[in-house]
Amino acid sequence: MNDKSQLMRGTIEGCILQIINIKTTYGYEIVEKLQQYGFKEIREGTIYPLLLRLEKKNLINSEFRPSPLGPSRKYYSLTKEGILTLEEFHKNWTEISKSVNTILSMGGINNGK
Template sequence: MGKQMTEMLKGTLEGVVLALLTGQAAYGYEITTKLRARGFTDIAEGTVYALLVRIEQKGLVDVEKRPSEKGPPRKVYTLNTKGENELKEFWNTWSFLSERLEELRKGGN
């Protein structure tokens, strides 16, 4: 992944993860797997776990510890109302930016 892609992804990854949690609880490794299945193949698990800590601290998700077949209990993340509002704002911002960038790409001034 190039430097420009990495920098742009840093600014959007939180919204992407919140979108993945819409309507479906998941734990860290599941989220990483879903990201990779959608083409985000270069994202390290450590990046995802650090992001999950941040969104938990911001109160955007509810966290439940569930037993694991192997090892310690898993932290399962569910999008809560505050997270849904944050995701809505993310999509509004994304729409605004993508429309303006598309205009510029097509040569608009």
């Protein structure tokens, strides 16, 4: 399992929900926040399909708002279901990361010996 994207795939949606939870925002700003917090490989082409999927699952709402720099932007906010899903993600992530960190702190890598 050398593919970092496999690990990220299950976590990006929860991170997007948290970013939107903090502030109603638009796609490019979500990309910037993810990159700012360490998801350097994330691009707009990755985020927009995820936003569409979250919208279809009724976890987020969207609305167009005027932009000071050009055409209107599509802003995203959480639905009640989105808030519940974010709470569940947070709980699950806390449990999983605690378990993984415990196991990884048991010692160094011994090359299978």
